[in-house]
Amino acid sequence: xxxxxxxxxxxxxxxxxxxxxxxxxxxxxxxxxxxxxxxxxxxxxxxxxxxxxxxxxxxxxxxxxxxxxxxxxxxxxxxxxxxxxxxxxxxxxxxxxxxxxxxxxxxxxxxx
Amino acid sequence: xxxxxxxxxxxxxxxxxxxxxxxxxxxxxxxxxxxxxxxxxxxxxxxxxxxxxxxxxxxxxxxxxxxxxxxxxxxxxxxxxxxxxxxxxxxxxxxxxxxxxxxxxxxxxxxx
Numbered sequence: 001x002x003x004x005x006x007x008x009x010x011x012x013x014x015x016x017x018x019x020x021x022x023x024x025x026x027x028x029x030x031x032x033x034x035x036x037x038x039x040x041x042x043x044x045x046x047x048x049x050x051x052x053x054x055x056x057x058x059x060x061x062x063x064x065x066x067x068x069x070x071x072x073x074x075x076x077x078x079x080x081x082x083x084x085x086x087x088x089x090x091x092x093x094x095x096x097x098x099x100x101x102x103x104x105x106x107x108x109x110x111x112x
Numbered sequence: 113x114x115x116x117x118x119x120x121x122x123x124x125x126x127x128x129x130x131x132x133x134x135x136x137x138x139x140x141x142x143x144x145x146x147x148x149x150x151x152x153x154x155x156x157x158x159x160x161x162x163x164x165x166x167x168x169x170x171x172x173x174x175x176x177x178x179x180x181x182x183x184x185x186x187x188x189x190x191x192x193x194x195x196x197x198x199x200x201x202x203x204x205x206x207x208x209x210x211x212x213x214x215x216x217x218x219x220x221x222x223x224x
Contacts, residue, residue: 036215043116043202043215044155089155098143098206099168100213104154 002027006090006103013080013110021075021106023064023090031092033057033066033073038087038105047075047088080110114139116205116216124222130191133219137184137205143167144186145213146178149200158201161186162208190221198223 007022025033032051036044048057050066050073057064062077073090090103117136125131137144145168146158157170161180178188184205190197200220204213 034212041217043217044204045215046212049212097168098145098160098162098208099157100145100204101157102147102155 002031002092002094002099002101004090004092004101004103006088006106008104008106009087010107010109013108015082015110015112016079017110019075019077019080019084019108021088021090021108023073023075023103025071025073025090025092027071027092027094029095030068031094033064034091034093034100035062035064035073035075036089036091036102038089040086044089080108082110082112084108085110116203116214118201118203118216118219120219121217122220122222124224125193126224127193127195129193130189131193131221132187132189133201133203133221135186135188135203135205135216137186137203138214141205141207141214142184143206143208144180144184145204145206146186146188147202147204148172149202149218150198155202158188193223195223197221 003026034049035047037047048059050057053068055066087105143162145160147155160168164180180186200218202218204215206213
């Protein structure tokens, strides 16, 4: 079946620190992979995506590379800001149908 | 374009009651998915509707049901509420087999 596993939080970092949030997946076929972000009191927003192996998604300084050999899609940012404090969700969409599978989310707090 | 809207935003019900939540997708989007978000379980897929038909269903009891109208608006209903149904219910819309789902802000349901 399809599933996503991401590192548990919460994660607390100082401003300008390097961020990595690990995400691995299990899927049949060739899924598309996503990172969504949820700010307090809001719904989820798409942060970045990658639709095939070796693709790199990037947005707002965040990056993630679709690694088929390790079934991973780790989220990275070189220098976090206080405004990046949010919950981050890794997700996959199977190559057939329109169902998304989400990880349990990783809470990030960035302190000044 | 207006985003996904959900009503009501907050709801308090007592055990045994039933509740109906509403979701209006982005104009032109015909797929609507529902998720239950809880701190311990993350996002769990409830069901997806497309053109008034349920296409996918998650692993939830029959107390959870939904429907979609001809204008793509969707409702979900939970009957015989239990304390464990307290959660944030998120609705997401997308174009058919799109690479992106757009989320609403959610309805926070509290069962007492």
